[in-house]
Amino acid sequence: MLLKRIFFIVVLLAAIHLKAQEKSSNYRIGLSYGFGSEFSNTDYTFENHFYKAQLYYKVKETRNFKYEILIQPEINFGKHQLLNYYFVKPDTPNFEQKRIEYMKLKEVREYVLNFGFIVRKPIGNIFSIYALGSVGPLITDTETERMSKGFAFADVLAIGFAFDYEDFQFDVRPSVRHVSNAGLGSSNAGYNTKNIEFGISYRL
Template sequence: MTKKLLLVSAFLFVCMSANAQQADKKYRIGLSYGFGSEFNNKDYTFENHFYKAQLYYLIKETKHFQYQILIQPEINFAKHQLLNLYFVKPETHDFEQKREEYTKLKNIHEYVMNVGFVVRKPIGKIYSCYFLGSIGPMITDTETERMSKGFAFADVLALGFSANVKAFQFDIRPSLRHVSNAGLGSSNAGYNTKNIEFGISYQL
């Protein structure tokens, strides 16, 4: 599944890059890597690292701001474990069996298509800071006490800082991430994580 997603992402980026070459500096492609963990709590542990391909499109530029659309296919690798077995309540069907199952350490793979909006403030000719908000559909391959296996959504809010070196742009981006399935599955407590992300992109 991971190899297929990477091949599809690479194919989409080749197609988009070919079209982007016809535009005048509206497109930027890149890659990023990030990692994070849950906010401290007594119920569960969750730590993750992830890889994203990135396509920026400049919608509008004013004297003080730039507005961009950001498309980010993502693969997220996480480890999760239930700590508080009483989170699974006795009224849950087969609750003792589920407590035993959910308290085991689990490896989770998430496949996400993030679509975001960026408001960027240039600082001189080299630096800029920005706000990013994104949401995207997601497939998760593992059921836990907090979320059902299958379809869900990933929401991200981030503040970033960039530095331009010729056609390249280097990014650092702290972020907050919430994952849930909007009530489409039987379990929907979701996960909340704090992350840090590092990226590089290239101006086409």
């Protein structure tokens, strides 16, 4: 009788554990690090590196694809310098002083919250490729000739490559990024960068 009870308890606990795994397996948490620079141009330089915390949620899975939502708080460290002296027009208030100020190398820090959507194509049991589009608000702490200080948006398009090892997933993610403030500030030329990102996530 005692053995039956023990067996029943063990089976019940195993079933609860499997059910909990099934419920939570749609979630992954992760971290990533990336870096990049501006597309070649004659107006400015911009190089950056960034850190992200990541929360993935698998919305749906079909025979060929997986669909995921991604939330990414990010801190971005940039270095920016104006190259084109005449980018600041004479109709800008105090334009001569602004030109001198903006030609200096500046450190730019951005605090971002990106919301993304992923379409993933599994390849075999451990590999996958995916497309990611994300957008989100940010706060930048430095005024430049291209961006006002304060509120703006970051838009990212990426292609990713991933492989799984047990409950871990490792990512390589080339991307392009555009930052601007949608006309909410006096300066809105923004930055365009190409980046590459390396990440690791864990299935809960």
